[in-house]
Amino acid sequence: MLPFISYIQGRLTIDGVGAESLAASFGTPLYVYSANAVRERFAQLQAAFAPLRPTICYAIKANSNIHLCRLLASLGAGMDVVSGGELERAWLSGVPMSNVVFAGTGKAESEILAALVGSKSPLVGTLPVTIAPPDNRGPVGWFNVESEQELERIARIAQTQGVVARCALRVNPDVDAKTHKFTTTGKHENKFGVPIERAVAIFERFRDHRSVFLRGLHCHLGSPIATPTPYVEGLRALTALMDRLETQKIPIQSLNIGGGFGVDYGNNAVEPIESFAHAINPLLADRVERGLRVIIEPGRWIIANAGVLLTRIQYIKDAGTASDANAEMTRTFAICDAGVHTLIRPALYNAHHTIWPAITTPELALNSLTPDAHISPTELLAYDVVGPICESTDFLAKARLMPKLSQGDLLAVFSAGAYGMSMASTYNDHPKPAEVMVDSQRVIRIRARQTAFSLIADELAPG
């Protein structure tokens, strides 16, 4: 648990505000973020990697709420974007575009143009008048290029526009990040980047190109990664490649080592960020002294533990005793108003989130994300925490031990700040939840709850 999200006298508080009062004011399901937790995480990251003086490009995909992006921009973050939509968010959040990196395997022509010269495609629409757009709209700092054909496309567009595109080639070093196979991105069989053997030829081909400045390297191995070992393995391959390119008079100016740093979800042993930095910093410190710019692009590590999803139990249903592969077990369903549509990670990756009643007794309150650390299992019952969606994949947890639950209880789903709201859907026509940010006891609604009619509005638009 982070200090800003904790139980006081058995009641969950976020930055000093009670979870129950937030749920009463804004309804459920509700995403709540602690601004101070975000600040603290960002500062910790900066401190850990200080010897490398990295540009920290927040991976917007983890949580793209514009207010969180603005908070991070105000702390000095750059942004990692993967679409034209995220590009617009980065711009609106006020980061200098030179601190934006543009990744993504399938960049469309219009997205490349927008990232190069700021032109808007019809997909962007018109800006709501309530937002004052920043003035600056220069080109992005670096394109993280995923394939040779993409580089050719960027080159052609840059030539037509009479500009130079700064590009980093994403290499795929065939390193196993030892994470879920759906979130592994640095193995040969994954669609990301180009193999190291191919990279040299691509650098040579574009060495003197007039419209492409190919002097960066990028690599992202997957997410979440629990130990520094895959980074070290990946960096050995990358630094060897840099040395080889140097001998061919192609000096690399910028090295982006990706994101993916694992966080504590309550079930997994993850090394602290200082361990990652301790292993990575010595591999690059000399090069930084010689002028290399290092970029990191974490999303989850900054925002996951700074967010909580609050959900209200609608029904408790006892399903009797069922035969499991191992034993007979009693199933009790806690049917909530959040589910796979609000937080897809459990269904998609079998991911674990600690879930606990927001109001409990001081003895049963959590003081870490691992409840069994101090609470005797005899005081707990097993629940399947499920949602209202018509799918059997609609679950937040299975056979989870919790204090006895009742209809109307408020549950807190912890570590839900990353890949929660940004992956939420409106399946079954459930409008998306509201989001609030609590900043030193000040509560700011940063997203209104969607309405059912707004889901139908686009279908009724004239045309």
Ligand SMILES: Cc1ncc(COP(=O)(O)O)c(C=O)c1O
């Ligand atoms: C290229 C790239 N960079 C950074 C990230 C961010 O990962 P994380 O949020 O785990 O730090 C991702 C996640 O998918 C990614 O694909």
